[in-house]
Amino acid sequence: SFFRASLLRHLCLFYMANVLALGLTFAYVFLAMLTSGETSAPVPHAPPEWRSSAKLSVTLIPSTVNVSTDGSVGVQVTAEFPGLELGSSGFLSLEPNDAVQSRLVLDLTSCSHSVVQEKSTWNCPQWVLPQPILDGTTYHLTRVDLSQRPSPLASSPDEPRHHSIAPAATSSLEVPFYLLPRVSLNVLSSTLLLDSSSAANLSFYDNYTNYWVFLVGGDNGAMYYRDSVMQASGSSPAWAPLNHSASAGLGLTGMCYFNKSMVLVVGSRNYTTDVPGPGFVMLGLDGHFTTVLSTGATALMSVLCKSPGALLPFIAVGMSSTILVSDDGLQWVAATVNVSLSTTFVSVSCLSESVCLALGKWEQGLNWKTVVAKTVDSGQTWTEIYTLSGERAMDLSCVMNSATCYFSTEIYTGSMLHKTVDAGRSFSSLARWDVLSNVRLHCYWTDQCIAGAGSWLGRWDFPAQIRMTTDGGYTWSTTLMGRIGDFVGDCRCGGINNEMCVCTVNNRVAIYSVTNGTWTNITLGATLGPMADFESYFAGDILADFYSQANGRQWLNNDNWLIGNPCSHNWYGVLCDGSSGSASDVISIKLSANGLNGSLSALLGLLPRLRTMELEVNQLRGTIPSSFGQLSNLQHLSLYNNLLTGSITPELGYCSSLQLLALFNNQLSGSIPANLGLLVSLKSMFLYNNQLSGTLPPHLGNLSALHWLDLHNNKLQGALPPELSKLPNLRALDLSRNQLTGRVPDSWSSLTQLTFFDISDNSMSDYSFVNTPAAVDMSF
Secondary structure (H helix, E strand, O other): OHHHHHHHHHHHHHHHHHHHHHHHHHHHHHHHHHHOOOOOOOOOOOOOHHHHHOEEEEEEEOOEEEOOOOOEEEEEEEEEOOOOOEEEEEEEEEEEOOOOOOOEEEEHHHOEEEEEOOEEEEEEEEEEOOOOOOOOEEEEEEEEEEEEOOOOOOOEOOEOOOOOOOOOOOEEEEOOHHHOOOOEEEEEOOOOOOOHHHHHHOOOOOOOOOEEEEEEEEHHHOEEEEEHHHHHHOOOOOOEEOOOOOOOOOEEEEEEEOOOOEEEEEEEEOOOOOOEEEEEEEEEEOOEEEEEEEEEOOOEEEEEEOOOOOOOOEEEEEOOOEEEEEOOOOOEEEOEEEOOOOOEEEEEEEOOOOOEEEEEEEEEOOEEEEEEEEEOOOOOEEEEEEEEEOOEEEEEEEOOOOOOEEEEEEEOOEEEEEEEOOOOOOOEEEEEEEOEEEEEEEEEEOOEEEEEEEEHHHOOOOEEEEEEEOOOOOOOEEEEEEEEOOOEEEEEEEOHHHOEEEEEEOOEEEEEEOOOOEEEEEEOOOOEEEEEEEEEOEHHHHHHHHHHHOOHHHOOOOOOOOOOOOOOOOOOOEEEOOOOOEHHHEEEEEOOOOOOEEEOOHHHHHOOOOOEEEOOOOEEEEOOOHHHHHOOOOOEEEOOOOEEOOOOOHHHHHOOOOOEEEOOOOOOEEOOOHHHHHOOOOOEEEOOOOEEEEOOOHHHHHOOOOOEEEOOOOEEEEOOOHHHHHOOOOOEEEOOOOEEEEEOOHHHHHOOOOOEEEOOOOEEEEOOOOOOOOOOOOOO
16 A cells, blocks of 8 residues: 555656656746747737727817917817837827828827826927918828837847847837827918819819820810720720810820819920910819910920929919919919029929929020929929020929939930939939930939930931830830931830830821730821820729739638728728728738738739838738839838748838838848838838848938838848948847848948847958947957
């Protein structure tokens, strides 16, 4: 019995020991999963305490403001998030109910800030509103960002970091949408920008469809159009005339679309003698045209339409150094133009909503000069930045959301092409085209353009040519050889993903299919010159294509997808600001860890107001579409923990509002694009755990707002670029586990904000700073 009792005690102790060991093992694994830095999201999550008990209030006094009298509003913000230490900075934004107006943004840093226990209060007694504002506009609170002190950086238990970490700096916390109070502000303007009848007509056309249209104009006010509806139905004639009398007898010189139904047209010139005629601006609404401005002997040569919501969205340029701007296309005022010569401006094009260039010419006989003027205040003031002697300006094309513009000039024996890649700070010559003149340009990416040119100075001895470039203008291939004596009026690429290019050549429209590589000529009834195009899409069509390519039927949650309008039917993971069905309604797509399995749809790049795309922790394959470069309002792009391959598309550098780029834990290869150096708003870049190679681009030194750069565990080679010393706000830098060589540049000692730094597991000859920033512990 004693033996049996002893055996039983030993068996019980053995059993209890195994249970305890198993429990400790599970606890260790669980803790390792929690602390692993390789698979967790890069931004620390807020503690759970505040999620159920957070309090936020926003008070606007008064709630109705007349900008003609006071033009300001008092704002008080109180926030109480248990467990979070809020800083003094942040901002709130209010979105207008009218698509043509810009959002209002209040920087809380300019307000007085106080903290009592965990309750923060900001008092802003006089928030001055911008002018002008469309009469009767209502703004709704849509976003509040507050600064917080995040948790310290976590390190992996099985791969401990070798450097100590100083206290982390503040970071931004976006208050969840469901916590925002219902706050509205009604604003009255000092004067009506539109009279009541015009305001009724200018509803800014939210009736978007999966739609494209080309419009061409020419001699004697002739206009013809072709759109996707006609294309789908195979209607005849192939290009339909627009019958109107507003510009009869006057040759058209420029045109642009503001939206699907609104177009602006300017003139004029005699197509036979090339002599300028009376100047005018015509406004077209649903095919009905009205002359809204006559400029007498001052002919207008070009007109530009920016996107809805831009300040001063319309710019027209012409003779006698004339530049006109307008809020609504109806009322025009003269801009302030500072140029040294009486210039005939022939073209205008924009890099952003506020930065634009205008190209002009001055001539006396064969004494020619080209003038470039620039605005940085949406068109109100222009300053001469560049001149060329012996060359006569012809055309200008800038790529939106970039720093790249191309322009063409005539010389005595042909034409020259020029380019800037730094928004006009410097220019370089690209090419010389002998015996060709009147080069018309349209550039739709920084490295892709189409150009048409005729015979030199009216000597009709050589055939016209249409050329294209895909390498930034250094080499051009001739895609169409025209007839001797042909005159090329304009060229433009458009349609879905620029699938179609159109040029006007004498009285013909030449249409190029990018897919088939073939040209088709259609003869119309007038000599043709300028051209405009427009594309718009239903939000449902874009998201349905994404649903199909990402195998939406297999998602863990696809509630309401493909049912009606995504915004009014609450498609899971889709956040909208508006319910018209327009692509511009969609502002956020959040489908993380939702079983997405497939590829990214290129059509997602057609959501013009998209601010957030969070598709992390899925099984997305393939490449990142270049069309994402069109998302100029995108602030957060999170695609980490997927199976993405290929290179990082350089077009991401055009996402000018981007603050977070998280592409880690994929299979991306190739070099880091230099274009990412254009992301001046970027705060966090996470590209670690990929197969990226090549050297670190020195252009990353332009990212003045960057706080966190993590590129560890790639195949990066070469020396560390000294240009990274120009990152004044950099707080965390991880370049470990690469193949970097050399030593840390001396200039990096200027990174005084750096609190975390790791370059271990490289092939460096020296791992230390000459003058180590005091905040960084470099011990190994």
